[in-house]
Amino acid sequence: MSPQFDERGRLIHLLTLEGLPRTALLALLDRAQAIAEGSADRKALEGVGVCTLFFEPSTRTRLSFQRAAQRLGADVLNFDAATSSTTKGETALDTLKNIEAMGVRGFVVRHSGDGAVAALAGAAGPGTSLLNAGDGRSAHPTQGLLDMLTLRQAKGADFAGLRVLIVGDVKHSRVARSDLHALRTLGAGDIRVCAPRSLLPEDGTLEGCTVTQDFDAALEGVDAVMMLRLQRERMEEGLVASLEDYHRDYGLSAARLARADADAVVLHPGPMNRGVEIDSDVADGPRSLILRQVANGVAVRMAVLEALLG
Structure with missing residues (x-):
């Protein structure tokens, strides 16, 4: 049995989209769509404690989880690693267990370590649910879900004929991995990946x-073109020659986008490096779904919180 499910097959944690059954993935997307259309239960989590436990910086993910939990009526606690006892040496597990002892049932966790959220989920008490808000380069499941919801709204529910291109630093991208897991589960017929060889993973991530x-x-x-942020620290590692060279070879401009289908859409998980992986006239243009992704993030995260804690 997957650690994401209990013995009755109920989803109790969301750690990754890898191996998540198609029925479970579709159920979350369907519920998120219904919420986006106005069917949210504003008291679904009334009185439930939810903590955003972020050990890494975040803007969109943290705020949309807070917004999602608040809209469901939860009591939201915001954890800031920079001003917490982690600066005194407290471990992530001790932090979790102490907040859990305060009666908090839901934890939205972002951590730099691969597998860190799954390890915390394994140590959590009965009735506690963990939701992975990004761990290392492994997974970012709600970003994958909101990207699929955005694609489905734009292109329809049948992914079999969909031609999707993912561009950029796939090697270090937890977003790319979650998107690829979801696209395969939904049966996308043509998945393309474009990146410099230095930014391609060497494991089985790109199978198919x-x-x-x-x-x-x-x-x-x-x-659909799904652009990824160029993580600038990769320049210090020598994996990219220069920002100018990267933009020349892998930057999405309006002229380049003309090669795609006439109705092609553009996605980006943010934060964007304008003028590096994407030009402003594309990011702000009529084919961009970037702000719709942000809006869908609230609906998706409401659907997941509701499924885990409702």
């Missing part, structure tokens, strides 16, 4: 994908 370094060729006829 068409991989290339030729961005212009990869764009031909695609229905």
Whole structure:
């Protein structure tokens, strides 16, 4: 049995989209769509304690989880690692157990360590649910869900004929991994990945994908382009020659986007490096769904919190 489910098959943690059954994934997307259309139960989590336990910086993810929990009537506690006892040496597990002892049932956790959220979930008490808000380079399941919801709204529920291109630093991207898990589960027919060789993973992440370094060729006829943030620290590691070279080879401009299908849409998980991986006229243009992704993030996170804690 997956650690995400209890012995009765009920979802108790959301740690990854890898291996999540198609029925469970679709149920979350359907509920998120219903919430986006106005069917939220504003008292579904009334009196339930939810803590956003972030050991890494965040803007969109943290705030949308807070917004989601508040809209469901939860009591929200916001944990700030910079001003907490972690600066005195307290472990993440001790932090979790102490807050859990205060009667908090739900934890939204972001951590720099691969597998850190799953380890905390394994140590959590009965009735406590953990939701992975991004761990290392492993997974960011709610980002994957909100990306799929955004694609489904734009392109329909049948992913079989969908041609999707993911561009950028896939090697270090937990977003890319969650998107790829979800796209495969939903049966996307044509998944393309484009990045410099230095930014491609060497594990089995890209199984079943068409991989290339030729961005212009990869764009031909695609229905959706999912851009990834260039993590600037990769320049210090020598994985990217310069920002200018990266933009020349892998930056999405309006001229480049013209190679895609006429109705192609553009997504980006944020934060964006404008003028590096994406130009402003594309990010703010008519094909951009970037702000819709942000809006859908609240609905998706409400659906997941409701499923885990409702």
